[in-house]
Amino acid sequence: MNLAELSQLDGPSSELLYNFGLQPVSNRFLSGNCQNSAPTFSLELRINRDSGLIHLGKAFPVDELKPRYSWLTCFEPEDHLDAMVKTIINLPGVDKDSVFGAYSFKDDSTLQRLDYLGYTKQWRIDPEQDLGISDPCANVETYQAVFTPTVAQQICQNHGAADVIIVRHVVEHANNLSGFLESIRALIKPNGYIVWELPDCERALEVGDCTTVWEEHVFYFTTFTFKLLLESAGFSIVHYESVPYPLENSIVAIVQEGKGQNNPNFSDSRIVQEEIDRAYRFVDTIKFRRHAIRNKLENFRENVGRIALFGAGHLSVAFLSTLGLCDLIDFVVDDNPNKKGTRMPVGNLAIKGSEALYSEKVRLCLLGINPRNQSKVIAKHSLFEEQGGQFASIFPGSEVYLEHIS
Template identity: 60%
Template sequence: MNPSQFNNLETSGELLIDFGLQPVSNRFLAPDRSSKAPNFPLKLRLSKDSGLIHLAEPFPIEEMKPQYDWLTCFEPEAHLDDMVNTMINLPGINQNSKFGAYSFKDDSTLDRLRNKGYRNTWRIDPELDLGVYDKCANVETYQFSFTMNTTNAMKKKYGMADIFIIRHVVEHSYKLLEFLDAAKNLIHENGYIVWELPDCERALEMGDWTTIWEEHVFYFTSSTFKNLLLSSGFEIVHFESVPYLLENSLVAIVKLSKQFNPISVDSNELEKEIKRAYSFVENLNHRKKIIREKLEKIKKEKGSIAMFGAGHLSIAFLSIADIADLIDYVIDDNQNKKGLLMPINDLEIVGSEVLYTKDIRFCLLSLNPQNQPKVIKNHEKFISNGGTFASIFPGGDKDLLVL
């Protein structure tokens, strides 16, 4: 793999699929708004020498910044105790070691370290260290200011880290090589970086297009991320894919390679990644067609269709498949979202009481699969009244296409 190819995403590899214009998925609108949600071209490209899939042209940073300070994100954490135990047992690490971290996504990891007596910790301050003063800004903005210049200042302020933690950020990077170099700049020669990021392998294999999000520039698998690390001057100390229902989490602990030699991607692995990418498009197109046909039939037989969950997963599901016209209600019990409009088809977000006050007998679940059983349990009355819940995600027992 030659990582320098990702300096120009528009020309890296070949066009894999063009989704046309897609909305900024965090742009929830007030009913009396005077503007519409912005739309930008969304295309995926495939690097033929690595198998890595990425956006052809990321959306403008200033447009992706959330408009509300209550918008946030949640990353999987059930594995963090084990991850912390792995970290503190690395060679050279002791209770005097210095642990640095990238963002609020790492706070719970730092808490676990401090609870174990590892109290020499610090975390990047978006305002003071990155010059990001907008309280609504998130990692989509932070990554653009994470450079050699800003990390040089951090080194003077905090000192070199023995371990630097970056959870669920590298996939957002617009300038991948610069981001990797900036991370290297914060550890000493025997230090470690702990990377965590989504494992897209299962979604790609199943044609699940909800994995595509304008905030994620890169769509890594175990193979493509390992090859990126090795090609970028890292030695991999620990690597695993932690299983979760929605998507697994890749955890990689690396240190700087003492003798960096360019590597070539295993031809069998490369063939597998390229085949997976092509199959993703085929499965996606097939699944889109079947889902529209099934929802049209359900709407004809059962009437109104609701969708439970107003987030980027539901927006991707509706927009990429061009099926928002089949949805009558979008449900979300987040009080901040109620009454706002989705950035697609001006669908109003309403509370779950509509399951009982409106004539609804079919409801799609676009929540993280680990949260779906709770919703189903809370709304057993909807089911006893003749209602049906179905998941938008492939593979589970609630999969829309297996009901």
């Protein structure tokens, strides 16, 4: 199996894991008085049986994924960046004359750390100058639609080929995975390095966390499948780790061009089968939770009271939409002033400030924000619990996971 076969969405080795039906574009917030609805597209989760790589059956249209609001932000995990930068600057051949390139705004904080340490020869792809994109709402999907090996070669002419190119949390978004890898490798010098960072979905799949499924992520890599991809693409792996985080771990892989003919090992059928088995356990867990969580929330509404969901982000959208729970939620809570007063892309649910937890007499508040921030919300709203309310997390593995509430 070569790179093209491994990354093909509709290849002969691809089989259906689960059809989630029509799912909304989760960044499409609606105005409070809007009668329109967010666009929806078919979302199928599939798996390549030869590699165990999970992927969408078909990517959502790039133009639809582009945010409509410039205030929408993206937060990637950064606690490991100091250690990652230390690893980068200690790579053989890297010194303060090295040129550091970066793919997107997601890499700015890494470049800042390098600059602080005296590694000042830097550039980052400029969407307008290098890609001809002037839309302030453009995102990484928009970039990829025009980012080709030919464009990459022109970027090198404009900025100079990089000794190190940094690509954080982008490869999982790739519509054309093999083309994207070829374009990125065109940005580096012959002995240069590519620093990849991406979500490690292994734990989310293992525990059956439905929020890992997101229309912006075309591929769902694990430590095994991403390494297999890199080997298939002819890269030599210099550094490889999975950094632990409460929600999703982060894979950090540093690679160079491989030396000579590359022969990735697809012969370990045991590991591939473990990937496949985990994927099907994930699907079975999702099916079970669709019923178990609905029954629990229905019982709570009937016997205790109203339910709100804290956090108007894509994690909450995935929870509501993939499990079909919108009808059991009274409203969504978010203190972002840009989101308050709008409606969710799913279920037309109103988004209100946290004061509504008290004024609307909510008895259960589900937590759809990143688990690392949930304790802060609970502490800030201790009065809610003192008045008889309950908090429960939508994320399996949490100490306050909703399936554990009475």
